[in-house]
Amino acid sequence: MTTETIAKLNAVVTLRNQVSPWLMILQVVPDGWEFPDFRPGQFVSLGLSGNRPRCAAAEPERSAPPPDKLIKRAYSIASSPVNREFLEFYIALVPGGALSPRLFNLNIGDRVWLSPKATGHFVLDEARIPADADLVLVTTGSGLAPFVSMLQTHLKMETKRRIALIHGVRHSWDLGYRSIFMAMQHLRPNFTYLPVISRPTEEVVPWKGAIGHVQDVWKSGVLERAWGRRLAPDNTHVFLCGSPQMAQGMIGLLAADGFTEDTRQAPGQIHVEKYWQ
Numbered sequence: 001m002t003t004e005t006i007a008k009l010n011a012v013v014t015l016r017n018q019v020s021p022w023l024m025i026l027q028v029v030p031d032g033w034e035f036p037d038f039r040p041g042q043f044v045s046l047g048l049s050g051n052r053p054r055c056a057a058a059e060p061e062r063s064a065p066p067p068d069k070l071i072k073r074a075y076s077i078a079s080s081p082v083n084r085e086f087l088e089f090y091i092a093l094v095p096g097g098a099l100s101p102r103l104f105n106l107n108i109g110d111r112v113w114l115s116p117k118a119t120g121h122f123v124l125d126e127a128r129i130p131a132d133a134d135l136v137l138v139t140t141g142s143g144l145a146p147f148v149s150m151l152q153t154h155l156k157m158e159t160k161r162r163i164a165l166i167h168g169v170r171h172s173w174d175l176g177y178r179s180i181f182m183a184m185q186h187l188r189p190n191f192t193y194l195p196v197i198s199r200p201t202e203e204v205v206p207w208k209g210a211i212g213h214v215q216d217v218w219k220s221g222v223l224e225r226a227w228g229r230r231l232a233p234d235n236t237h238v239f240l241c242g243s244p245q246m247a248q249g250m251i252g253l254l255a256a257d258g259f260t261e262d263t264r265q266a267p268g269q270i271h272v273e274k275y276w277q
């Protein structure tokens with residue numbers, strides 16, 4: 001790496017926690033500068049140069065990227081702005097991808113490029129979401145990241161609104177932050193945690209929870225029974241984050257119940273962050 005490239009790597013890895021073979025929690029700290037304030041749900045860019053090694057589980061690259069050029073990708077911040085000590089990310093390995101296999105090879109003390117500020121509109125915007133509207137947060141895989149930040153920030157004692165998290169993964173071991181959400185559910189009567197797995201036959205011990213996809217959990221009516229009322233556009237806002245297939249499927253189901261997508265032009269009750277097209 002050239003001195004110029006090293007100088008660009010303006011943050012240091014302070015924690016690397018492998019959640020499952022394909023998922024990790026990464027904490028980074030800006031080196032010698034202060035990261036500006038951000039809102040739960042926003043994202044930054046992380047970057048590494050093309051000459052950084054890929055992790056062992058990665059697939060070989062079809063063509064090597066320019067060695068000194070930074071490969072940059074967007075990552076939602078999983079930590080809360082209430083905590084200013086580090087920025088946390090929840091990252092999935094895309095084995096044939098350009099950046100994620102290099103991020104998975106990082107160790108404590110390694111340097112990484114961090115964009116100078118956070119951006120994005122996937123936030124709990126008080127002007128668009130009534131204070132008494134219940135929230136359903138729906139996600140697959142590492143699409144959980146912005147919700148970790150939102151829940152750690154907004155789920156305060158005085159919160160009256162109900163919040164549910166529906167997290168879909170293949171295996172139970174892909175349910176990152178599960179123990180934290182179980183504890184939150186125990187401590188906060190207004191929070192409901194609904195994990196769902198799609199490959200129960202591959203479990204090492206029998207899975208006792210929901211099976212299928214997040215759409216199945218929504219359709220099952222389990223949340224309506226738990227909350228004792230119909231989930232409708234006039235009392236509920238839904239946040240979707242993760243794969244485009246999940247977002248598309250959920251938008252279809254919600255549209256049938258009268259929910260509409262929130263856009264700059266027209267306010268709606270469905271808020272979407274797509275990680276890829």
Ligand SMILES: Cc1cc2nc3c(=O)[nH]c(=O)nc-3n(C[C@H](O)[C@H](O)[C@H](O)COP(=O)(O)OP(=O)(O)OC[C@H]3O[C@@H](n4cnc5c(N)ncnc54)[C@H](O)[C@@H]3O)c2cc1C
Nearest residue numbers: 073074075076090091092094097098099100142145275276
């Ligand atoms: C606003 C925003 C926030 C994001 N936040 C996160 C985050 O918090 N955590 C996270 O893991 N990713 C997040 N992503 C996705 C991330 O930016 C990268 O796309 C991902 O890490 C793959 O990058 P790559 O360079 O390894 O693969 P690339 O070489 O860029 O892509 C290879 C292909 O893999 C597919 N792909 C991309 N992401 C995934 C995925 N997660 N699972 C399966 N297939 C995928 C796409 O089809 C893509 O074309 C976010 C994306 C956006 C737009």
